[in-house]
Amino acid sequence: MAIAPIKCFLVPAISLFCTLASAASGEQLLYRYTDEQGIMVLNEMVPPEYVAKGYEILNLSGRVIEVVPPQLSPEEFEAQRRQEAREEADRKLLKRYNSLADIESARKRKLAIVEQDMAIMHSNITSLTRQITQEETQAARTQRGGREVAPELLQRIADLQKEVAVLRERLKRRADEASSIGEEFDKAAARYAEITNRS
Structure with a gap:
């Protein structure tokens, strides 16, 4: 040439x-x-x-x-930024874990915390639901006796129902979090295997 x-x-x-x-x-x-x-x-x-x-x-x-060097085009700059971000993430991954077993142990520890919290919320919901049933039974008995249900009792039922609704929403968020944790560690394990098998 x-x-x-x-x-x-x-x-x-x-x-x-x-x-x-x-x-x-x-x-x-x-x-x-x-x-x-x-x-x-x-x-x-x-x-x-x-x-x-x-x-x-x-x-x-x-x-x-x-x-x-020549200035990068917007597409080249974005590709370089993604590559640098991937390399930095890989460095952190290799620094955080020594093996796939380490990743699985970390997954179990993180999920255990979330699952314990969910178990407590399940228990609280069961307890509150039982209380609501008891209060509603009492209100129904009062109505069948031809008496007016006390406003305090109705308010107590409403408050318990709101508390259950809040707990159910928190429980859903925790369930979503558990799913995200599983996906996060699945990706970490797959990437770790890819990096270590390549080197």
Whole structure:
């Protein structure tokens, strides 16, 4: 493959080097980039229209001291961001767990806490439901006796029903959480296996 010639703006490359060297300033730099014709250009600056395409920074001896990569497109930037996020997540995963058995142990511990909380809520709902049944039985007995049910009793029944409704909603959220935990650890185990089998 033929190498594209290097051209310079304003002056030939040799003259440019001599001129810059004679300035006796160690801070002067050269910039190398590719123009619209695919020709490599050496210059004292990079025209704005070429900055996004990337360039190299050289000292007066011609040694590359920095490479400025091309700017990424929005799609490339997003792909790079996702890749970096995945790599960071992988590092954290490998740091947190030493084996698949560790992941399963962590799953069981986390689920045990949620399941214990759910068991307590189930028990409370059963107890409150029993109380509601007793209070409603008493109210029905009062009505059958031709008497008016005390407002306090009706309010107590309503309060118990609200408490049960709150507990049922909390129980549903905890059940959803348990499902999410299972999915989270399934993904962690699958990814851990993929990483360790690949290395």
